[in-house]
Amino acid sequence: MLSKEKAPRVGIVGGGPAGLLIAIELGRRNVDCILFESAVNPPWVPKANSSTARTMEHYRRLGFANEVRAIGLPEDYPQDIAYFTRYTGGWELARFKGLTRRQAVEQRFVEDPEWPTPEPIHRANQYFIEPILRAQAQQWPSVELRFGWRVNAITQDEGGVELEAENVDSGIVEKHQLSYLCGCDGTRSLARREAGVVLEGTANEERLFMGGTMYASRLIAPAFYDLVEGSLAWQYVSINPERRAILSALDGKGGLTMHTQLPKGAKGSEEWVRESLRMVVGKDFPFTIESSAEWTAGFTLVATNLAKNRIFLAGDAAHLFTPTGGLGYNTAIEDASNLGWKMAAVCQGWGGPKLLQSYEDERKPIAHRNTSFARSMADGMGLLSVTPVLEERSAEGDRARAELGEKLANHAHREFHTPGIQLGVRYDASPVIAHEKGADIPADQPNHYQPVGIPGGRSPHVWLGHDHAIYDLFGADFTLLSLNPAIDTSEIEKAAKALGIPVKPVSLSNDQARDLYGADLILIRPDQHIAWRGNQPPEDPLSLLRQVAGW
16 A cells, blocks of 8 residues: 555544644644645534643644634633523522633733643633634645545555545545544544444433533624623523523623533424523523534543554544533643654654554543543533522522532532643553652642652643743753753763654753752653653663653
8 A cells, every 4th residue: 555665644634623733743843744624614613612721831832822812702801600590680609710811811920839830721712723723734834734625435554544535626536645644533533433443431421411412502692791690701601490501702792602402302493592592591682693503412432442553543533522621622632732743753763663552552541531520520510400499589599599509619610620630631651651660649630730740741830931931941852851950961862863863952950940840850752741850861861762752
């Protein structure tokens, strides 16, 4: 199929966030790749609403975090999550306070032990972000983007992958010979099917909410803000005996998304949207429906394999979430950040066969971790039952609202205050990490994060000056960080040069960094995870570098 002498070329099926980020990672390293996506334009229906702190750190690493942060809600719009019976004429039950974009950006320079990151979470819908990712991918000469092309067939053998693609408009069919294929083609992934991989876990769990067929709508409704009671929020959750819904602000000017759950066997319609809004708002008001689509909640699924021979799966092709906790798109970004540099390293010849194998070793446990957390958050909201007493103007109604409000406040903290989930990803079973025996690894806690320099985890964040983070010193590939300038690192650098492994040496004298990293020398991977640390150069630098490069 594929000549082994031919320069490596990577195929990417799917032009969503995962596929585009892999293209960016390959493009910035001058690796030839071609991406196929049947849709010409980014999605018009509501999708992911938030980029976690870790996703924003990756965007900072790639140089466009500020561009992403400029979109979405106005800079002074509060990012609260507010829970109501009905938005007007009802009761506000609980509220989780969130910073405005301006406040989040300003306060990131203040040391925060709960959120030690240079890039706080950002609220902006995926269809605002995808055009930025497309533009970033398009700038690299080695990246070819084929929007409006549907992939009809994929086959692989020991020599490579053959892909057949069809132009949606013209019907022209092309065949492409590829070295590897990244399947980022979503829920019904052709790449997953052709690799002989299936999803396992729980599917179609039924709940009162977030368990069944959901109906998502994009609305233009500036009049909503004249009706809703209480201060502004990013997300408005309505819980009453008639209907439940989540409305999220897109632009702070009247652009909203709404998610409701359809009765079993029912189909979504314009009348359903209008009826739902009437029930959750508490009265009729003018609005426009721009788009709607059905989707299914109740999935906790992970692929049996994230890689089979020359096909690799990322994003929804690899795992399916109920979107509580906002982890689907963000887990996809971390998949791509992990797979992209490894794929480039192998194509460039300095990455060994174990490097691509380590993608599954590292990311599959995180897929199980994140889907399980999302499921627990769906249970926390979706299994809450309410009765008509909730809306009674009586002492019994007051008690019911107080009890539900307390439950919702606790739930909101668990779902939205998640520094551990966002920043605490570790690869403690990875063969390409130089693990430390007996290391005191912090417990994985969704709502708490402890920065440490133990290999396998994310490099701790340190400010070096105003808006100048230690991350900004790291190279595009490996970084050898020396926190003791007196140590001679020349042997490690020579070994890296001999093996063709790109390593950027960085010397820094900073007591805070030394305390956090816990060593004088730290070898940091392209995805900012720590590969090795020590107080002296390794006795055998060639052996260490071979391990972390997958040989």
